[in-house]
Amino acid sequence: MKRMSIEQLLGINKFAVDDDEAHIILKKDICAACMDKPCTFACPAGLYTEKDGEISFDYAGCLECGTCRTVCPKEGAISWQYPRGGFGINFRYG
Ligand code: SF4
Ligand code: SF4
Numbered sequence: 001m002k003r004m005s006i007e008q009l010l011g012i013n014k015f016a017v018d019d020d021e022a023h024i025i026l027k028k029d030i031c032a033a034c035m036d037k038p039c040t041f042a043c044p045a046g047l048y049t050e051k052d053g054e055i056s057f058d059y060a061g062c063l064e065c066g067t068c069r070t071v072c073p074k075e076g077a078i079s080w081q082y083p084r085g086g087f088g089i090n091f092r093y094g
Contacts, residue, residue, distance in 0.1 A: 010045065010061075017060045018087035023080070024059045024068070030077040031055040038071040039078075064089055 031037070037055060039048040045063050049056045062083075069080040082088065 006044075010063075012092045013063075014090040014092060015061060016083075016087045016090070018083055021084060022059050023083040023088070024057070024062065025079040026055065026057055027077050027079075028055060030074050034072075034074050034077065036073070038073070039068045042067050042071045062089065 032054070034055075037048070037050055039057075040050050040055070044065060044067065045061050047058055047061055048068065064082060066080065069078050072078050
C-alpha cells in the first residue's frame, strides 16, 4: 500500500465551516506584541501566517488539536472553543 503524505492526508478530511461563528478568535493587538509568533510554525494545518509583522488566521481547516492555544505565550490572545455541534472537522483516515 502506498504511503500518503501529510498534505494528502489533510486533503481528504472534510470540514463543515461555521460561517456565522468562528471557534477561534484572535486579539490582533495582543498578537502584534508577540515577538516569536509560535503559532505560525506550530499549527499542523498551517493556518497561521505572518506578513509584515501582522498575523493572519483562517479557522476553516482547523484540526481542533489545541496546539495554538497551548503554545501561545500571550494570555488572552486566543479565544478557543470547539466548533458548535455539526460543524468542524470530520477526519477521514484514507
Ligand atoms: S502565539 Fe499567540 S499571541 Fe503570538 S501571534 Fe500567535 S496567537 Fe498571537
Ligand atoms: S487547533 Fe490546531 S489545527 Fe486548529 S488552528 Fe490551532 S493549532 Fe491549528
